[in-house]
Amino acid sequence: MMTEQNTAIKLLVLPGDGIGPEIMREVRHVISWLESRRGLSFDITEDVVGGASLAEYGEPIRDEVIEKAWAADAVLFGSVGDPKWAHVGFEKRPEVAILKLRQELGLFANLRPAKVFDALVDASTLKPDVVRGLDIMIVRETVGGIYFGNPRGIETLPDGSKRGVNTEVYTTSEIERVARVAFDLARKRSNRVCSVEKCNVMESGLLWKEVVTDVHAKEFPDVELSHMLADNCAMQMVRNPRQFDVIVTGNLFGDLLSDLASMLTGSLGMLPSATLGAVRENGKFPALYEPIHGSAPDIAGQGIANPIAQILSFAMLLRYSLNKQEEANMIEQAVSNVLESGLRTADIMSEGMARVGTSVMGEAIVRELDKLQK
């Protein structure tokens, strides 16, 4: 999607609950900086989702917000999952907000780059030599699989005990479209895709492997394709993560493997994501950008959350939805420079570094943008 230089970019900003509003505040400073120093113009609508929406409207997301998401050039999402709302019932929990946005907008491809900043090789749970320069792209399918399959629910059995049911379902077309995204991305990177499933025990995994193999043979024979069982992949990612370039996998495995991959980069608070839908006739596509982490209720309200995943998610928005490559590069460079300068939020803290809170980290990144602009 290309946006004309002089047209205001329509953004829907949904901070959510927990640490969402705290880290989103720092992105708003970055946006203000882009407006004042780079001449970009944003038309921003902010609305409530998750716990914040439950507090105001009694539901995790309103239809009106979905409509606003369709009307926007892109959506910037924080996080949802305030445990305060555990009593409202499964169908109304805060997480429904993000699940519904993904499903209603058809956001099927969630791109989760796990890139290790040089300054953070010591923050990784693996040895510096194993993670230095690491750059993996996990492509997670996000509107199918076990999070959405039917039948689902909890039923009471005749003896009074209960049965909880979820079903993993994937269709040929659902697998084909996400596979194409992964192969396309691989061509722009190191040209390797590893498809991850559990075809040894799941029919949905067997179909996944067959369809990916088919798409590869017919449309992307130039890309190197390998297959791996998900349990082995989790182990290989810790043993030798550099063997991977692009990983394509289903909803559940992608969720787990990307949280795992985040620790290779130093923290869950470092990983951004882009969730993209199908390109429409006008060339536009729906897109939502969010950190991969949740609302971190254990640290919410303390001003100590790492805002970098949220800021890097905004850089992905500039890159993918607006084609503002220069500004996206500047933001990534500013983050890198600030980390090189020794500033660390608590989650990436290591010996000899300066520990700072959310807002000081955000301010430092904006100051660094200023220096890069000069």
Ligand SMILES: NC(=O)C1=CN([C@@H]2O[C@H](COP(=O)(O)OP(=O)(O)OC[C@H]3O[C@@H](n4cnc5c(N)ncnc54)[C@H](O)[C@@H]3O)[C@@H](O)[C@H]2O)C=CC1
């Ligand atoms: N897209 C979303 O909105 C997501 C929502 N959730 C929801 O969030 C809630 C909390 O889930 P958890 O399992 O605790 O996962 P979480 O991702 O919120 O937190 C896991 C751990 O990582 C830390 N952490 C996460 N983000 C951080 C950041 N930016 N800076 C520093 N530390 C950070 C937290 O403090 C916590 O110790 C749940 O209700 C869950 O369903 C979980 C993942 C994604």
Ligand SMILES: CC(C)CC(=O)C(=O)O
């Ligand atoms: C509500 C969950 C599916 C969110 C999550 O864990 C994720 O998308 O990573």
Ligand SMILES: [Mg+2]
């Ligand atoms: Mg997750």
